[in-house]
Amino acid sequence: SQQGEEDPQALSIQEGENATMNCSYKTSINNLQWYRQNSGRGLVHLILIRSNEREKHSGRLRVTLDTSKKSSSLLITASRAADTASYFCATVASYGKLTFGQGTILTVHP
Amino acid sequence: DVKVTQSSRYLVKRTGEKVFLECVQDMDHENMFWYRQDPGLGLRLIYFSYDVKMKEKGDIPEGYSVSREKKERFSLILESASTNQTSMYLCASSDTGLAGGRGNDEQYFGPGTRLTVT
Numbered sequence: 001s002q003q004g005e006e007d008p009q010a011l012s013i014q015e016g017e018n019a020t021m022n023c024s025y026k027t028s029i030n031n032l033q034w035y036r037q038n039s040g041r042g043l044v045h046l047i048l049i050r051s052n053e054r055e056k057h058s059g060r061l062r063v064t065l066d067t068s069k070k071s072s073s074l075l076i077t078a079s080r081a082a083d084t085a086s087y088f089c090a091t092v093a094s095y096g097k098l099t100f101g102q103g104t105i106l107t108v109h110p
Numbered sequence: 111d112v113k114v115t116q117s118s119r120y121l122v123k124r125t126g127e128k129v130f131l132e133c134v135q136d137m138d139h140e141n142m143f144w145y146r147q148d149p150g151l152g153l154r155l156i157y158f159s160y161d162v163k164m165k166e167k168g169d170i171p172e173g174y175s176v177s178r179e180k181k182e183r184f185s186l187i188l189e190s191a192s193t194n195q196t197s198m199y200l201c202a203s204s205d206t207g208l209a210g211g212r213g214n215d216e217q218y219f220g221p222g223t224r225l226t227v228t
Contacts, residue, residue: 031215042114042200042219043153088152092215100145102152 006089010105019076021104023089024069030092032065034074037086037103046074046087081110113137114220116201122226129188131223133201141204142184143217144168144176146197153200159184191227199223 007022023032031050035043049056049065049072056063062075076083086105090098117132133142143158145168155168157176165176173195177185184203188195202217 033216035219040198040222040224042221043202043217045216045218048216097155097158098143098215098217099155100153102150 006087006101006104008104009102010107012107012109013079014109015079015081017079017108019079019083019106019108021074021087021089021106023072023074023101025072025089025091025101026070027091027093029067032063032072033090033092033098034061034063034072035088035090035100037088039085043088076106079106079108081108084108114201114203114218116199116220116223118223119221120224120226122228123188123191124228125192127188127191127227129191129225129227131186131188131199131201131225133184133186133203133220134182135184135203135218136182137203137205137218138181139203139205139218140181142178143202143204144174144184144186145200145202146170146195147200147222148197156186191225193227195225196227197225199225 005024033048034046037043047058047063049063060077065072084107086103088100088103090100114135123129141160144156145153147153154170156174157168159165159178162181175187200222201220204217
């Protein structure tokens with residue numbers, strides 16, 4: 001069963017704008033991760049946030065986690081055309097085993 | 111850099127054939143995973159392994175088996191391919207000690223194999 005649910009399913013923005021994607025999950029987690037997938041390729045790990053953390057930054061990425069609401073958000077600031085990809089959240093309940101959501105398709109127009 | 115390679119990018123097989131998908135990682139990772147990815151369904155875990163010769167069923171193991179004879183290699187086997195197994199297959203590895211509970215669970219993915227069963 002799918003643990004994470006991303007919202008929106010698709011997002012279309014202009015270069016330079018910020019992109020925000022949300023993820024909700026159902027059960028308690030150890031950590032939550034975000035991955036990017038370029039068209040037809042494998043996934044690339046972006047960032048991990050642990051259950052005892054509320055916010056984390058990595059370059060133009062900002063992730064928040066609200067365990068009381070069982071939700072997370074991924075913010076990409078100053079987006080670029082190269083950010084066009086699918087973005088997945090994945091939760092870890094038991095060590096090492098990820099459960100993925102269905103993903104958000106982000107399109108950044110030059 | 112961690113490298114996970116998969117034996118084929120594209121594969122076309124006939125219904126009833128036995129299909130082998132191979133995955134190799136070069137970072138001495140303990141854990142390896144096989145997923146399939148379908149539109150609208152996201153990634154679903156088929157099988158995983160946390161040690162040589164060990165395997166655990168994921169969410170959708172029916173119709174699949176796996177083999178892990180060496181630490182760096184994890185094979186997915188379709189005993190008798192069917193059209194509903196047409197999909198993108200992704201292999202991943204991680205260095206989390208599943209038994210010991212250490213590590214951060216980050217997974218490294220291969221480029222994927224797009225399998226078509228006709």
